Amino acid sequence: MTGPAKAKKIDHLSFVVEDLDEALEFYVGHIGLEVVKVEESELHGVKAAFLRSADVMVEVIQPLGPGPLADFLERRGPGFHHVAFEVEDLDEALAATAEAGLRVIDTEPKPGIEGGRISFLHPKSTFGAMIELCDKKEFERE
Secondary structure, eight states, X not given: OOOOOOEEEEEEEEEEOSOHHHHHHHHHHTSOOXXXXXXXXXXXXXXXXXXXXXXXXXXXXXXXXXXXHHHHHHHHOSEEXXXXXXXXXXXXXXXXXXXXTOOBSOSSOEEOTTSSEEEEEOGGGTTTOOEEEEEOSOOOOO
């Protein structure tokens, strides 16, 4: 029997926005977060900013076209999207969540925007919250 996924820490909080530049004016200018990196990810279809407040990372993402994030914006509007928990080994964490009967959106890890590997758990299995599990291992490309 596999144990729980065992989160090491909260890796980041993620917010979806319609206009990243406008959102950065708010988060940097009014909240005082520090911009660590801004980049576009073709793989994920987003433009993302990574912001820091002490030891907490905030990800602000803008969809660049149709897809799950654009659908989220259309249904719910801008706002909180997910919390990411870092785990030691994503493969082990996914095995544990599957064994526990949780609904996994990404059954195979995929590369994260910021590096490492990621996978999402469906909100219907997590009391309504979108949960990302991530590790800092290099993604092995075939």
